[in-house]
Amino acid sequence: MLKLFRKPRPNYDALSKLRPPSLEGMDEILGINMRNALIAKYNPRHAIERARDKVAAKVALEAAGIACTGTVAVIDDHQKLGAFKPSRDMPDAWAIKPARGSQGDGILLAVRREGNTWYKGSGAPLTEEAVMHHIQKVVDGGFSGDSAAEDAALIEPLIIADPALSRIVPEGLPDLRVISLHHNPLMAMVRLPTLESDGKANLHQRAIGAGIDMETGRITRAVVKGTPITHHPDTGVNLIGFEIPGWERVLELAAKCGPAVGLGYCGADIVLDVNDGPLVIEVNAHPGIEIQNICQAGLKVRIAATGEDFR
Amino acid sequence: MLSELISTIRRIRERATPQVKRPFYIGLTVGAVIAALVALGIANTEVFFALPSSFEGVATSQAIWGLKPSNLLMVLPLGAFLVVLARSFVGVKAFGLFTPMLIALAFLQIGPVMGPVVLCSSVLTGMIVTPSLLKLRMTRVGFLGVLISLIVLVLVAMQLILDTQLQVDAFPVIVCALCVERWWKQWGKDGAKAAAKMALNTFLLAIVIEFVMVSHFALALIEWSPLLMPAFTAVAIAILGRYRGLRLSEIHRFAPIWLERRRQARQRADADQLELDLEPVDWEERLANAPPLDGIWVISSPEDLAPGRRRRVPQPVTPNKEAQFGPLSGNNGRTMIHNAWIIRSVEDV
Structure with a gap:
């Protein structure tokens, strides 16, 4: 199994097919203890401080040539x-x-x-x-x-969302969260505001979290507070299979974010602007692990696929 | 009922992956050890309903549990150890890092029942006045200052009402104020239910820590050598603090992922399985409860395809009419054989 994980760019679909049906011995979920250990290992103090300060993070991101939201x-x-x-x-x-x-x-x-x-x-x-x-x-x-x-x-x-995305939400700005380790994007979801979440893309306030397939950029699964759904409750648009416009660009941005700010393990928040396409709004040094429940996939197995040996 | 439960548990155990099993066993062990220590602590408690004034100058902790006030310091590392266990193995969410430990210490100074009563009344008073305090638009320090004064006011009022002397040092009051602040913040962030749950967690954890602190085990360790307890807990925390596996609460949190995986795996193994069927099909039972297969050929093995084999399901015969078994006769009195052409030889065609 380990030999399989040494590939430079893992093919997640192939991985999931190769998995034995019983999943015996497969540690796949990243717990909060392990996440904290990863952060302690790869995210230096000064980089966390920089990520916490939106202005400093923006300066660092722009210096690395990453498309950010504009500044007035x-x-x-x-x-x-x-x-x-x-x-x-x-x-x-x-x-x-x-x-x-x-x-x-x-x-x-x-x-x-x-x-x-x-x-x-x-x-x-x-x-x-x-x-x-x-x-x-x-x-x-x-x-x-x-x-x-x-x-x-x-x-x-103000960012105005890409019409392809704004069509599926009643109001508010959907944003993408991509978790990456070094320059490897690992897992992604899109947070879609609902009327109930008051236009905010916050999962705690009943916004929709939708898991995205890393290869194709298509939504595979959508969840509201732990309940799987297929259509947006307010607009009635089918979410499953929806393709994020400019997905390759999103992955490219997410891969560059962490190294630009100095973070090893980070979560990039990316929005899709109507004119400029994917833009980074924020880099999070302590990304949550709820994304695993949204995507119904384990982060640990994907981190192991990048060659990390958890020691 | 009980055997059913046991078999369910056994089935779950057989299917669990090591990533689930390990934290579960660790959590179970931790829980069992703590439960044993709490039981020891409760057994060690001589009086539950006692006011500090009834001990005539003797410290409450000594009068009830035989814990000298000078040894209160020694049980602090034990509290820290339990907080580490509760956080990184069980995944208990409480206000602040070591707040439960400080509350437990306050309980030790006031008494097993009076402590919680005093704490709850002061925190509840704080919660009641907080909305009006927030309207005054103070700084955080000012807000906490007012809260501290109010909590002391409540404590003094309780001393007057109960006609006793509550031995309350400085920190329980500040811890109470911080609890109120944390609770209020959590309320604003996650709603009343989540905040109340967290407050309950903090309270329960404090009670557990309180009784572990006064268990025979802890007291004996302190009596034996004052250096033993801090050294023992420091080493234990250093070893256990490196735990990187799942927390017990995370098994519950991520259970949907494992269940989904299992469902997919089963579907791959048995494509006929209904999508939402989580349990394997018991064909014996299904056949026993199935409606009768009226005249359908059942082929359950290759032998059934052999010529001359009886494949038709035997039909249950329910005599409902006498005539059913008598010879059928038409209007002309002749016995009817069939309402069909019978071809027995080439000539009949």
Whole structure:
């Protein structure tokens, strides 16, 4: 079996066919203990810090020539905050993110503009003062967990999803999560927002997680909170067999992300923009292991296929 | 009933892969050892319902379990050891890393029943006032400060009500405040149910640690040599902390994957299997319960194809009419043989 795993680019389909039906002796699931050990082994402290800071990660990714989301402005101190004027400096649609925020806290999105007023996706208006207040709160570290006293506000143009993907979701931006070890993408899923998840691509909030076949880029399985489904509950589109547009490019980006930031084991969050195709939005140094339940496949067996001997 | 359960367990055991078996056995062993120690600890408890004031100046832990206050320090490594076991082998999710251990220590100082009562009342009070505290838009430090004051207020009120002296040092109060904060954060993140579950886990783990700390085993170890306990636990944690296998809770979490794999494997082995059938088909039973095969030829072996072989399923004869067995006669009185042409020789054609 081990000889089989030494191939440089493993063919997962062939692997799954070669597996004995009883799966006797096959350690395939990556547990949290083993994940932590991998992170301790391959993710150095400074790289984790860099990945945690969206601005620093973006700088590193762009230096490696990886397509990232655009940047309108980075406001990291009060001097820049004082010089910033939303009505002059902001485009029509944008996203404000705290550089060190977690789990989508403190992200403000505006989808359109009328004069000096922007509107959120829900239709609620945002005045210039409200926008400045939010940026100030971000800079003061209001969304940065409990460690940082100061933070940077990262302002990006709003990403509009590829029509092929936006057709299958009612609202919100679907994103892809690709787990990779060094330059090997191992497993991928796409998170599809639902009305119940309020347009957020967060699996905890009942967004759909859909496993993707690494070879073909097609969705093989879709799950909402542990229940397998075949069609999107809100749009009724069949998800199984849906092919992610630009899959080769997604894999290429995911393979470069970890080395660019300095992480060995990482999870890249990739979105598909209508104009620019796949763009990296974030690199995660502690990617979760729930993806195994979504894809119904073990990460450990795939990591072993890259030559890792877990010692 | 019981034999059924045993056979189910045996079947599951036979099918489990080593990746499932190993953590399960380890988890079971850990659970058994801890259960034994907890039983020892409970056996060692002389009084459950006692207020600290009733011991006339003697420390609660000494009066109830014979654990000297100076030895409270010695049981701390044991608590840390149990926290490591619970986290990396069982996968218990609790507030904070060593919060359960600190809560257990607080229980030791207040009493086996009074400790939980005091803790629960102060944490619940904290939970009740937190929403209004958050409206004041304080910093985190300010929020925790107010919580600490409130919890002390509750403790003092309980001392007055119960007319006793609760020996509460500084840290249980801070641990309570941190518990309230963690609980509230978790509530906002994952919902009330998940947060309450985590709080319950923390509480139960604290109780388990409390009783293990006062078990005969731990006390004897401390009595024997004060150096033994820290050294023993340090070595044990260093060895067990390298465990990289699955946690017990992860077997449950990823069970769908194994079940799906097994289903696929069985389908590959037996393509006739119904897709959702998880159990192998018991053909004997199926045949016994099947409806009668009316006049159908059953070929169950190659011999059945031999000429002259009786392949028709014997028909059950149910006499419903007398006439069925009597000779059939037509209107003309002649016996009817067949309503068919009978060809016996070439001439008949």
